[in-house]
Amino acid sequence: MPDNRPTLRPVVDDFFPSLPASIPPPGVSDPFGTQRALEPKGGLPQPARRVDNDFSRLFMGEMLVAVETLNVDAASFRQMEDAAGAGLSEAERDAAVAGAVVATVRERGKQHNPVTGSGGMLLGRVLQLAPGRVRDVVDVGDRIASLVSLSLTPLRIDQVKAVRRASAQIDVEGEAVLFASGAYAKLPPDLPERLALAVLDVAGAAPQVARLVAQRIAGEPTRVVTVVVLGAGGKSGVLCAAEARRTGGARVKVIGVEKHAPFASDLRGLGVCDVVAVTDACDPIAVRRAVLEANGGEEADLVFSCVNVPDAEMSAVLATRDRGTAYFFAMSTSFTKAALGAEGVGKDIDLMIGNGFARGHAEHSLGMMRQMPAIRALFEERYG
Amino acid sequence: MPDNRPTLRPVVDDFFPSLPASIPPPGVSDPFGTQRALEPKGGLPQPARRVDNDFSRLFMGEMLVAVETLNVDAASFRQMEDAAGAGLSEAERDAAVAGAVVATVRERGKQHNPVTGSGGMLLGRVLQLAPGRVRDVVDVGDRIASLVSLSLTPLRIDQVKAVRRASAQIDVEGEAVLFASGAYAKLPPDLPERLALAVLDVAGAAPQVARLVAQRIAGEPTRVVTVVVLGAGGKSGVLCAAEARRTGGARVKVIGVEKHAPFASDLRGLGVCDVVAVTDACDPIAVRRAVLEANGGEEADLVFSCVNVPDAEMSAVLATRDRGTAYFFAMSTSFTKAALGAEGVGKDIDLMIGNGFARGHAEHSLGMMRQMPAIRALFEERYG
Numbered sequence: 001m002p003d004n005r006p007t008l009r010p011v012v013d014d015f016f017p018s019l020p021a022s023i024p025p026p027g028v029s030d031p032f033g034t035q036r037a038l039e040p041k042g043g044l045p046q047p048a049r050r051v052d053n054d055f056s057r058l059f060m061g062e063m064l065v066a067v068e069t070l071n072v073d074a075a076s077f078r079q080m081e082d083a084a085g086a087g088l089s090e091a092e093r094d095a096a097v098a099g100a101v102v103a104t105v106r107e108r109g110k111q112h113n114p115v116t117g118s119g120g121m122l123l124g125r126v127l128q129l130a131p132g133r134v135r136d137v138v139d140v141g142d143r144i145a146s147l148v149s150l151s152l153t154p155l156r157i158d159q160v161k162a163v164r165r166a167s168a169q170i171d172v173e174g175e176a177v178l179f180a181s182g183a184y185a186k187l188p189p190d191l192p193e194r195l196a197l198a199v200l201d202v203a204g205a206a207p208q209v210a211r212l213v214a215q216r217i218a219g220e221p222t223r224v225v226t227v228v229v230l231g232a233g234g235k236s237g238v239l240c241a242a243e244a245r246r247t248g249g250a251r252v253k254v255i256g257v258e259k260h261a262p263f264a265s266d267l268r269g270l271g272v273c274d275v276v277a278v279t280d281a282c283d284p285i286a287v288r289r290a291v292l293e294a295n296g297g298e299e300a301d302l303v304f305s306c307v308n309v310p311d312a313e314m315s316a317v318l319a320t321r322d323r324g325t326a327y328f329f330a331m332s333t334s335f336t337k338a339a340l341g342a343e344g345v346g347k348d349i350d351l352m353i354g355n356g357f358a359r360g361h362a363e364h365s366l367g368m369m370r371q372m373p374a375i376r377a378l379f380e381e382r383y384g
Numbered sequence: 385m386p387d388n389r390p391t392l393r394p395v396v397d398d399f400f401p402s403l404p405a406s407i408p409p410p411g412v413s414d415p416f417g418t419q420r421a422l423e424p425k426g427g428l429p430q431p432a433r434r435v436d437n438d439f440s441r442l443f444m445g446e447m448l449v450a451v452e453t454l455n456v457d458a459a460s461f462r463q464m465e466d467a468a469g470a471g472l473s474e475a476e477r478d479a480a481v482a483g484a485v486v487a488t489v490r491e492r493g494k495q496h497n498p499v500t501g502s503g504g505m506l507l508g509r510v511l512q513l514a515p516g517r518v519r520d521v522v523d524v525g526d527r528i529a530s531l532v533s534l535s536l537t538p539l540r541i542d543q544v545k546a547v548r549r550a551s552a553q554i555d556v557e558g559e560a561v562l563f564a565s566g567a568y569a570k571l572p573p574d575l576p577e578r579l580a581l582a583v584l585d586v587a588g589a590a591p592q593v594a595r596l597v598a599q600r601i602a603g604e605p606t607r608v609v610t611v612v613v614l615g616a617g618g619k620s621g622v623l624c625a626a627e628a629r630r631t632g633g634a635r636v637k638v639i640g641v642e643k644h645a646p647f648a649s650d651l652r653g654l655g656v657c658d659v660v661a662v663t664d665a666c667d668p669i670a671v672r673r674a675v676l677e678a679n680g681g682e683e684a685d686l687v688f689s690c691v692n693v694p695d696a697e698m699s700a701v702l703a704t705r706d707r708g709t710a711y712f713f714a715m716s717t718s719f720t721k722a723a724l725g726a727e728g729v730g731k732d733i734d735l736m737i738g739n740g741f742a743r744g745h746a747e748h749s750l751g752m753m754r755q756m757p758a759i760r761a762l763f764e765e766r767y768g
Contacts, residue, residue: 181730343740346565353735356727
């Protein structure tokens with residue numbers, strides 16, 4: 001019987017550990033993957049023009065993965081299709097996209113689209129765990145999804161097997177490395193894969209909501225805390241509204257703002273909001289009026305903006321009370337519009353950049369699917 | 385004897401007050417100045433293509449100002465010079481800039497540069513305070529500096545008197561209106577005007593540092609809290625480092641990172657930092673190493689980034705400890721680079737957008753000049 005186990009790769013053992021405890025000498029490997037940056041050498045792998053994708057040896061702290069599927073960032077996928085030109089058959093277009101991915105990975109050592117700057121994530125199976133890792137929740141053989149961008153993930157493609165346009169996915173044979181600092185999730189056996197991927201895509205949102213709501217409630221023992229979610233009927237919006245209710249219970253009033261009527265209706269059906277306002281989150285005056293109307297003339301303590309279009313900054317700013325917090329999850333947020341906007345209207349509020357990572361965020365958000373069957377059903381219907 | 389007092393303008397008295405207490409009917413004036421937005425009507429004045437600069441009547445909550453000087457945003461001033469073309473004499477170039485400002489204000493009702501999108505601020509004298517204002521610290525006749533952008537401030541120019549290129553200032557005769565929500569500062573009688581303007585330009589920084597340091601110290605009663613300031617030798621950087629020391633005393637360790645050797649030397653001379661590292665704040669690996677070296681291998685609790693060039697986000701992210709805070713004051717900060725950067729290296733930290741406004745920020749920062757003579761002397765030498 002042939003031995004199907006992959007050959008273990010030797011591990012280069014000069015390493016600066018994940019937890020700061022000593023000063024890293026220049027040039028050793030570290031949890032951020034500087035050991036793999038080739039241009040410029042020794043920098044971070046994300047901004048690097050090229051990374052080392054030679055997996056005949058690993059460095060301390062690395063996880064080697066047999067890649068099955070690349071979930072390409074939607075903007076990147078579209079760019080590669082557009083660059084292929086018009087008038088192609090489906091097969092020709094798919095081949096052009098596959099060719100573009102293979103060329104990028106050959107040139108850069110990672111699927112880091114040189115035009116859009118974006119990557120995506122990958123699905124695969126763990127082949128080897130080098131020493132120097134902490135907090136692993138997987139063993140060799142487990143299937144995982146990476147939760148860090150392909151734009152920083154060393155990758156080698158041996159063969160493209162299929163291009164699935166509808167989901168911007170590419171099935172491949174190949175290998176990749178995740179660094180010690182790189183987040184990932186073990187694919188849960190009890191949830192459909194498509195549901196799990198949809199939830200993992202926005203896994204950071206709910207844990208941040210849970211923290212901020214808990215903190216604010218503790219600081220306001222005598223009154224109900226008001227939470228507004230802009231774009232509350234979308235994927236991250238639903239999770240934010242649901243988490244605000246789960247964490248806050250009767251101590252919070254949850255106001256969902258959603259422009260799209262069917263999404264607003266879905267949201268009402270979940271019963272997690274006290275009020276659902278069908279309002280365009282890009283109209284700050286309308287949003288402010290809707291929030292004041294729903295909240296007895298008062299602004300909100302916490303406003304979470306999940307609106308993935310430009311120019312939603314001022315709606316969050318104008319809906320937030322003095323010393324409240326406006327938290328922006330959407331990548332379409334403009335730093336200067338938020339900063340100068342708050343200054344321009346004299347709003348003394350905290351403005352936060354949504355961090356897609358929080359310790360334990362994958363388990364947290366997947367757990368919501370198990371505890372909240374109505375939300376799971378909605379997500380399976382929409383994204384399953 | 386002629387009466388030199390200006391004619392009082394009638395005040396339109398339909399107003400939704402500053403403090404939320406009732407629902408604003410559409411179309412009345414409000415503290416944000418929607419009553420002056422003409423295109424689109426009823427929106428916020430900053431994004432408006434054109435605002436109403438007819439000051440023959442005021443609306444409730446407005447402050448009428450006799451304008452003396454426009455402090456034009458540096459990027460806007462440069463754009464207007466460049467647009468004038470090469471090969472001009474100084475007088476011709478100044479006239480072209482003045483002409484551009486007059487044309488913009490005639491067209492838009494505000495000095496909102498259509499190319500750069502930026503404005504600046506103004507110096508002037510208070511002519512009239514309409515009813516409906518709260519928290520005013522001035523009387524009619526006082527000289528003030530506006531602390532909101534010219535890009536949202538209704539303005540009328542009657543005459544351009546001088547263009548001062550070195551300071552990007554234009555002396556004018558004209559009038560402007562500040563809304564009830566618009567921050568301003570009374571020019572202090574005991575500080576030189578140029579010093580006051582230099583400090584007011586970054587007035588928001590120190591109060592935010594004071595809050596975050598006080599909060600963090602209260603949450604960590606048993607150990608010294610580490611504060612890192614990136615770009616610590618610049619104007620806002622010096623104020624941040626000094627405020628961290630003033631608020632935290634011996635409870636904080638302050639590490640200043642400054643690339644420019646003379647600025648690093650100035651900073652050492654002030655004695656507010658425990659360590660000053662001469663390091664490029666755009667090199668995240670070098671910054672991380674410098675911070676770990678200065679701090680016994682530990683990351684920092686609070687990192688304030690005052691580096692006004694692109695690509696400084698990851699330095700702040702990598703220097704911040706788990707559940708610490710990275711606070712970005714610079715307008716050159718990229719929302720996506722900070723958000724995706726933290727996610728990419730698995731840093732569970734709070735990322736904050738610097739809000740230029742905090743209640744009482746002007747008095748707070750001007751007060752530092754009175755209490756900290758070494759910093760006042762440095763600023764007078766540099767910016768006086």
